[in-house]
Amino acid sequence: MKTRMTELFGIKHPIMLAGMAFVSLPEVVAAVSNAGGLGMFNSVANTPDQMRDIIKQIKSLTDKPFGINVTLLFPNAKENAEVALEEKAPILNYALGKGDWLIKAAHEYGGKVISTVATERHAHRAELDGADALVVTGLEAAAHGGEPTSLVLIPLIASMVDIPIIAAGGFCDGKGLAAALALGADGISMGTRFMLTQESVVHESIKEVGLRATAEDTMRSDKIDGLPGRFWMNKAAIEMAQGKVSIAKAIASAWQIRKTLDVPFYKLLLSGLRQRGVQDLARQAISVDFLERLNDPGDDVNSVFLPLGQVAGRINDIPSCQDVVEETVSEAEQVIKVMQGKVTA
Ligand SMILES: Cc1cc2nc3c(=O)[nH]c(=O)nc-3n(C[C@H](O)[C@H](O)[C@H](O)COP(=O)(O)O)c2cc1C
Known part of the structure; x- marks a missing residue:
């Protein structure tokens, strides 16, 4: 075509x-x-x-x-x-x-x-x-x-x-x-x-989630990774959308993704802070960490942030x-x- x-x-x-x-x-x-x-x-x-x-x-x-x-x-x-x-x-x-x-x-x-x-x-x-x-x-x-x-x-x-x-x-x-x-x-x-x-x-368990999801099983929030975005409505996404994030958890997540991205810790913090507030930086670090588990969520898909479109339904x-x-x-x-x-x- x-x-x-x-x-x-x-x-x-x-x-x-x-x-x-x-x-x-x-x-x-x-x-x-x-x-x-x-x-x-x-x-x-x-x-x-x-x-x-x-x-x-x-x-x-x-x-x-x-x-x-x-x-x-x-x-x-x-x-x-x-x-x-x-x-x-x-x-x-x-x-x-x-x-x-x-x-x-x-x-x-x-x-x-x-x-x-x-x-x-x-x-x-x-x-x-x-x-x-x-x-x-x-x-x-x-x-x-x-x-x-x-x-x-x-x-x-x-x-x-x-x-x-x-x-x-x-x-x-x-x-x-x-x-x-x-x-x-x-x-x-x-x-x-x-x-x-x-x-x-x-992971197969994530594909299973996508297959089972209805058009109503996603949610949109700017509190998950700091920007308005749509995710599978699971426990992790609901909790993240509801509350403030713990700075301790954010630092742990930033430390974790520092290894994946091979970026010095201070650079990660500075680049986030330059563009966004501390809460958003924290959310971004946590969401990348959770997203990384898409290929290996262990036995708990509820702890993963899964971007998912309404079309999954x-x-x-x-x-x-x-x-x-x-x-x-x-x-x-x-x-x-x-x-x-x-x-x-
Ligand atoms: C698992 C997953 C990860 C995604 N990661 C990114 C990303 O890192 N950057 C980005 O711009 N969009 C990302 N997206 C969004 C897609 O690029 C695209 O805009 C979206 O999937 C289109 O909507 P659809 O899912 O209804 O086809 C992601 C989508 C999914 C499903």
């Missing part, structure tokens, strides 16, 4: 793997790219040294276009993006920060840059900065979607900008892809759907990434045909 999105990135189908921390890892990235979509690696939990090997690993698994996602709010993000630029990653996707420098550097070698936005103001800014495309994320999304629903936000931003739009938040199949195209988008990005696939390395299987991409496209083509017959004269 060809759209402006496929033309821009040189891919077969207008479907992107959302950059998900601890989920969008090389195997899933390559599986989506090999299926004709756009695989997107999430670099939140990596050090700049690891990035070089990861990019090599992705290139060994696929010869198709892929991207590197950087969440600019995080301590290693700028350094990780610099490695991706040095390695001439075909596509970069940034979120939660200003990416003008990154766009300029990627354009110098012909790389393309996608900016993830959830407000009109950020969409306008990203287009002015020279972004090649936008991921526009609505309220239904796992983690940090916008305040308006996708149904409102996507046509709103599509009418404002000239660059291609990739709709995110609430998409899991061909009905969603057809709807996104109707709303003015040029393709879709899916998170929850690709987390629940055979190639996804999240519509997902009942664990297919391969290739099946997701192909079935989404063929269903969308079918829906578009059926729609033409739905309108009576």
Whole structure:
């Protein structure tokens, strides 16, 4: 299926793997790219040294276009993006920060840059900065979607900008892809759907949670990682949303993630404090620590923070990434045909 999105990135189908921390890892990235979509690696939990090997690993698994996602709010993000630029990653996707420098550097070698936005103001800014495309994320999304629903936000931003739009938040199949195209988008990005696939390395018990969840089993709060975000409504998320966090717990979590990110403790604290208050910094440290357990939650899934979209309520299987991409496209083509017959004269 060809759209402006496929033309821009040189891919077969207008479907992107959302950059998900601890989920969008090389195997899933390559599986989506090999299926004709756009695989997107999430670099939140990596050090700049690891990035070089990861990019090599992705290139060994696929010869198709892929991207590197950087969440600019995080301590290693700028350094990780610099490695991706040095390695001439075909596509970069940034979120939660200003990416003008990154766009300029990627354009110098012909790389393309996608900016993830959830407000009109950020969409306008990203287009002015020279972004090649936008991921526009609505309220239904796992983690940090916008305040308006996708149904409102996507046509709103599509009418404002000239660059291609990739709709995110609430998409899991061909009905969603057809709807996104109707709303003015040029393709879709899916998170929850690709987390629940055979190639996804999240623990089986987490996949079980995703399969069982109804559309009402998620909650949104700005008290979980410090930004408004949607998570599975379990004990850990409810408690975090209700109360203040203990600074002792925050320091313990920051100490723990310091090892994962290989960042000096003081740098972690300073980078958080520069942008946010102590409570938000504490929440961020705790949430990364809890998120890290997605691949090994032990026997207590209730202690994990699981970003989960409302669309989990519509997902009942664990297919391969290739099946997701192909079935989404063929269903969308079918829906578009059926729609033409739905309108009576
Ligand atoms: C387990 C998981 C982890 C995620 N981690 C991140 C992240 O680190 N950075 C980010 O920008 N979005 C993250 N997201 C959000 C996705 O990138 C995407 O915006 C969202 O999943 C789209 O909504 P959907 O789940 O309805 O498809 C995550 C989503 C999930 C399910």
